[in-house]
Amino acid sequence: NAGVTQTPKFQVLKTGQSMTLQCAQDMNHEYMSWYRQDPGMGLRLIHYSVGAGITDQGEVPNGYNVSRSTTEDFPLRLLSAAPSQTSVYFCASSYGGPLRYGYTFGSGTRLTVV
């Protein structure tokens, strides 16, 4: 039972480069989300999905794209990396339905843009 798996754990990018952060869950969760956490701050929602083929923007979507072709996978794409995107990125998933289901989080990806 792997839970939520994020890869890579660490990444250094040069300004302007693009990359994809991978997220996979094996719990058959309908909901998946991407958050970013800047030093000393809370988590801000980037994009989220309620199921395969359905995604929506969160609080800070600019510079990021997502797609959800399967229930299991929810990759986050950085189109043209900027130093302001230096952050820790968390992927999370949850059952739909009753509110008592909170999110299960991956271990995070620490991204540095130089």
Place this chain on the structure above:
Amino acid sequence: AQKITQTQPGMFVQEKEAVTLDCTYDTSDPSYGLFWYKQPSSGEMIFLIYQGSYDQQNATEGRYSLNFQKARKSANLVISASQLGDSAMYFCAMREGNSGSASKIIFGSGTRLSIRP
């Protein structure tokens, strides 16, 4: 729009004392859920406790309890008999029941709790 506010950026508490971490929220949805997560220095997010807006009793999970005051829109986390391992960042979060928002959980800015031996 839903909003979570945590007004205590940092707290220091003596080991074995009880501690209360404050959380206030704002929502127009009568159906919502409130969560507390712990983030130790290792970085993972650990679910601690849940309170539903229609729950009649305050939630408890071991040494964690939630002081839920619906009229005041507050959901404070109480940790009894604090331990050194409780030193961490604590986040309050909310999920609304409205079908358009139920998939989103938003977080407060967090409180860094430090336990003194």
